[in-house]
Amino acid sequence: MLSPEVQRRIDRELAKYPADQRRSAVMSALAFAQDEHGWLSTDIMDAVARYIGMPPVAVYEVATFYTMYNLRPQGRFKVTICTNLPCALSGATEAAEHLKARLGIGFNETTPDGRFTLKEGECMGACGDAPVLIVNDRRMCSWMKIEKLDALVDELSQAAARGEGRPGHGSGGPAK
Amino acid sequence: MNAPSEFLNYGPDAILMVGLNGRNWRLADYVARGGYGALKKIIAEKIPPEQVVAEVKKSALRGRGGAGFPTGLKWSFMPKNYVGDKYIICNSDEGEPGTFKDRDILRYNPHMLFEGMAIGAYAMGATRGYNYVHGEIWAEYLRCEEAIEEAYAAGFLGANILGSDFSFHLYNHHGFGAYICGEETALLESIEGKRGMPRFKPPFPASYGVYGKPTTINNTETFAAVPWIMRNGGEAFLELGKPNNGGTKLFSVSGDVERPGNYEVNLGTPFTTLLEMAGGMRGGRKLKACIPGGSSAPVLPGDLMMATDLDYDSIAKAGSMLGSGAVICMDETRCMVRSLRRLSYFYYEESCGQCTPCREGTGWMWRMVDRIERGQGRNEDLDTLTSVAGNIAGRTICALGDAAAFPVISFIRHFRDEFQYHIDHKRCLVPAYV
Numbered sequence: 001m002l003s004p005e006v007q008r009r010i011d012r013e014l015a016k017y018p019a020d021q022r023r024s025a026v027m028s029a030l031a032f033a034q035d036e037h038g039w040l041s042t043d044i045m046d047a048v049a050r051y052i053g054m055p056p057v058a059v060y061e062v063a064t065f066y067t068m069y070n071l072r073p074q075g076r077f078k079v080t081i082c083t084n085l086p087c088a089l090s091g092a093t094e095a096a097e098h099l100k101a102r103l104g105i106g107f108n109e110t111t112p113d114g115r116f117t118l119k120e121g122e123c124m125g126a127c128g129d130a131p132v133l134i135v136n137d138r139r140m141c142s143w144m145k146i147e148k149l150d151a152l153v154d155e156l157s158q159a160a161a162r163g164e165g166r167p168g169h170g171s172g173g174p175a176k
Numbered sequence: 177m178n179a180p181s182e183f184l185n186y187g188p189d190a191i192l193m194v195g196l197n198g199r200n201w202r203l204a205d206y207v208a209r210g211g212y213g214a215l216k217k218i219i220a221e222k223i224p225p226e227q228v229v230a231e232v233k234k235s236a237l238r239g240r241g242g243a244g245f246p247t248g249l250k251w252s253f254m255p256k257n258y259v260g261d262k263y264i265i266c267n268s269d270e271g272e273p274g275t276f277k278d279r280d281i282l283r284y285n286p287h288m289l290f291e292g293m294a295i296g297a298y299a300m301g302a303t304r305g306y307n308y309v310h311g312e313i314w315a316e317y318l319r320c321e322e323a324i325e326e327a328y329a330a331g332f333l334g335a336n337i338l339g340s341d342f343s344f345h346l347y348n349h350h351g352f353g354a355y356i357c358g359e360e361t362a363l364l365e366s367i368e369g370k371r372g373m374p375r376f377k378p379p380f381p382a383s384y385g386v387y388g389k390p391t392t393i394n395n396t397e398t399f400a401a402v403p404w405i406m407r408n409g410g411e412a413f414l415e416l417g418k419p420n421n422g423g424t425k426l427f428s429v430s431g432d433v434e435r436p437g438n439y440e441v442n443l444g445t446p447f448t449t450l451l452e453m454a455g456g457m458r459g460g461r462k463l464k465a466c467i468p469g470g471s472s473a474p475v476l477p478g479d480l481m482m483a484t485d486l487d488y489d490s491i492a493k494a495g496s497m498l499g500s501g502a503v504i505c506m507d508e509t510r511c512m513v514r515s516l517r518r519l520s521y522f523y524y525e526e527s528c529g530q531c532t533p534c535r536e537g538t539g540w541m542w543r544m545v546d547r548i549e550r551g552q553g554r555n556e557d558l559d560t561l562t563s564v565a566g567n568i569a570g571r572t573i574c575a576l577g578d579a580a581a582f583p584v585i586s587f588i589r590h591f592r593d594e595f596q597y598h599i600d601h602k603r604c605l606v607p608a609y610v
Contacts, residue, residue, distance in 0.1 A: 016306075016347035018261075021387055023369035027352050054369070065371040065528075068311055068353035085471060085518045086274045086430035086504050122355060122522055123471075124312035125270040125279050127430040127502070128437045137352075138314040 001047035038166035039070035075117035076165030090130035206287035214406035228299035234410030236422030241395030273471035274502030277426035278396035292399035311351035374574035417443030461507035469499020472579030474586030523580035551602030
């Protein structure tokens with residue numbers, strides 16, 4: 001379930017903690033598994049539990065507590081836009097509406113072609129760059145006015161057409 | 177990463193964020209700016225740890241994460257004769273709406289943080305440490321990973337630092353989306369690989385912290401100020417600010433200003449000076465309301481804010497908190513009901529669910545503010561809201577309950593007419609577009 005690459009990355013994290021505290025690496029481990037699979041199925045969470053040596057239920061607790069873990073299949077590109085007050089004062093509401101219109105979906109929805117999932121995010125700690133959004137948990141995009149949003153959607157659509165992005169709908173199991 | 181190509185300007189008072197251009201974050205650049213000089217001196221001269229703590233106390237450095245607790249005093253709580261590992265942890269889990277200053281330290285000057293942590297470890301006898309980075313800023317986390325490797329390679333971290341018998345092992349830890357982990361004991365739980373649910377105190381982290389070991393947690397900017405203090409003396413730092421409020425502070429200015437961004441000013445600087453640095457209000461409009469210390473701080477009416485100085489004591493006197501130094505400015509076109517609704521939704525969303533008053537109360541507050549905003553408010557709602565908020569504050573394990581209640585109480589206190597207008601007329605008093 002966990003590829004050699006994911007295992008290598010988890011091992012690197014495990015080395016940061018005392019030998020009897022392997023559980024400290026669970027957050028990174030889940031994030032790395034998500035990088036590869038796109039979302040965390042029960043099978044993947046169980047594999048993380050076995051690899052780290054902790055009860056599966058403790059892994060589920062972590063996966064369901066932190067908001068960036070995907071507990072169901074996502075589009076190839078998950079776009080999370082901050083709509084909190086400081087961002088809203090600098091155009092985030094309009095940016096979010098534009099994304100909804102452009103993609104034809106609302107928050108927590110995925111486009112029928114499986115390319116995009118749109119999420120509403122909370123403070124990303126980058127309010128000076130508002131509007132701010134994050135693509136697939138890792139890539140932060142700043143000052144996302146309408147033109148830049150359109151350019152990003154174009155870029156990601158083309159990438160998705162080439163099969164890039166994360167495995168999403170249909171490749172990871174049924175939606176919950 | 178959107179690193180600007182020109183020199184970054186944090187203002188004329190800047191001492192921590194000076195000489196930075198967005199690219200000169202590497203160890204060699206930091207050393208060229210005098211970096212790691214304080215750590216070298218402390219180790220070479222075998223300065224007693226108590227003397228380091230005394231210097232930090234003298235500087236009147238107060239916690240930059242929100243609570244403003246005196247740093248030197250916090251450091252002195254660590255047990256001195258403990259046998260086994262002691263930990264120091266940097267809280268870089270910056271997610272208080274309006275706050276984005278620690279991100280600049282992490283990406284533009286990470287070694288300043290690592291030097292500050294190494295000095296802190298020396299002063300408190302800590303052998304291990306973690307820098308807990310906010311889950312949403314992956315690029316900054318990767319930069320910290322790269323920078324920390326440089327520090328190990330140069331002998332500033334690890335075993336027998338600079339050939340001495342002082343060892344300190346520091347690692348970066350990455351979060352994954354939970355505001356509550358900015359609360360120090362929730363952060364400890366998170367490092368242990370658990371849900372970020374705050375612990376009941378006492379015991380305090382200094383006696384029972386991460387893995388049950390003595391632990392001190394400080395904010396990024398707090399640790400980052402330590403090398404300057406040790407290089408220039410606590411007295412010099414104190415003199416930059418005012419008594420009980422030493423040094424400079426990074427303020428994150430957001431909202432309706434011309435140039436949102438981070439500015440470093442001496443504590444005690446008039447708010448109007450900071451507002452000028454941020455280019456003034458957008459479009460020359462008037463400041464209607466200001467949240468001076470991150471979304472959890474009580475909102476202040478604009479005219480009161482315009483007359484306030486930026487230090488812990490002055491802002492407290494004005495009725496709010498300096499908090500994390502996140503200054504959210506709103507102009508006269510902004511609807512206060514709508515603004516509060518967004519903040520209330522945030523606390524409802526981020527409550528960890530452990531304490532009943534917060535778990536249930538944040539939902540109640542959000543639904544009532546939402547109802548008022550949608551023109552379905554009832555006359556008794558404002559008193560009920562105030563009462564619900566009052567029943568959360570002070571009745572929960574951690575401060576998130578207070579943080580959720582303060583905005584509600586203060587928005588209604590200062591802008592009650594606007595809420596009443598929504599209830600009476602089922603529409604907004606201002607042409608809102610928030």
